[in-house]
Amino acid sequence: MKSFDQLLNESVERHGHLCAGQVIGVRMAMLGCRLVGIEDPKDATYAKKLIVFVEIDRCATDAIESVTGCRMGKRTLKFKDFGINAATFLNLDTHRAFRIVSTERSRELCKDFAPTGVDPKRQQIEGYKSMPDELLFDVRQVQVSLGEWDMPGPPRRHSVCTRCGQMVRDGKEFKVGDETLCGPCSGESYFYPAGAGNSVESETLVGEA
Ligand SMILES: [Zn+2]
Numbered sequence: 001m002k003s004f005d006q007l008l009n010e011s012v013e014r015h016g017h018l019c020a021g022q023v024i025g026v027r028m029a030m031l032g033c034r035l036v037g038i039e040d041p042k043d044a045t046y047a048k049k050l051i052v053f054v055e056i057d058r059c060a061t062d063a064i065e066s067v068t069g070c071r072m073g074k075r076t077l078k079f080k081d082f083g084i085n086a087a088t089f090l091n092l093d094t095h096r097a098f099r100i101v102s103t104e105r106s107r108e109l110c111k112d113f114a115p116t117g118v119d120p121k122r123q124q125i126e127g128y129k130s131m132p133d134e135l136l137f138d139v140r141q142v143q144v145s146l147g148e149w150d151m152p153g154p155p156r157r158h159s160v161c162t163r164c165g166q167m168v169r170d171g172k173e174f175k176v177g178d179e180t181l182c183g184p185c186s187g188e189s190y191f192y193p194a195g196a197g198n199s200v201e202s203e204t205l206v207g208e209a
Pocket residue numbers: 015017018019020021022059
């Protein structure tokens with residue numbers, strides 16, 4: 001694995017700016033790989049051996065992607081939308097998995113680990129860089145159930161929606177009575193026909209009605 005500074009530089013380049021999230025994400029990914037015994041996640045030896053579950057779609061997630069090379073397009077990055085600055089690292093060979101949570105206390109501790117007299121943003125970045133893992137993270141060994149349909153590799157099943165004819169891959173179809181339905185036809189949808197705004201109350205609708 002490259003050095004922290006090298007990995008941070010790469011991550012910042014990709015992300016577009018240096019921020020606390022890049023520092024936390026790079027450190028989280030380096031620790032996660034080490035805990036599950038993956039020395040260099042981008043080495044061909046480890047191709048598709050590492051699965052990372054991220055729990056938030058914010059800055060640190062970009063850093064985790066950058067360090068590990070795990071991506072949604074390879075099915076090696078999974079997104080669980082919990083709004084928590086945490087990630088779980090799973091080695092598919094050994095089934096060892098660790099969940100790492102960025103602690104709330106670390107925010108307050110930054111000032112103790114940063115040079116004095118720097119501006120608050122710099123203080124945060126420098127603090128997160130130098131505080132020990134035990135203060136920055138809570139780490140727990142966990143078990144992760146990764147279903148057959150969520151594994152990397154070619155799709156294991158193709159189904160056709162009996163209502164609209166849409167092809168559905170990877171076992172993501174819904175059985176409703178006798179029917180095999182795609183997500184939208186089953187009502188599991190995130191979008192609505194334009195003009196249906198009145199029936200949706202608590203969501204903000206974006207797009208023209
Ligand atoms: Zn950022």
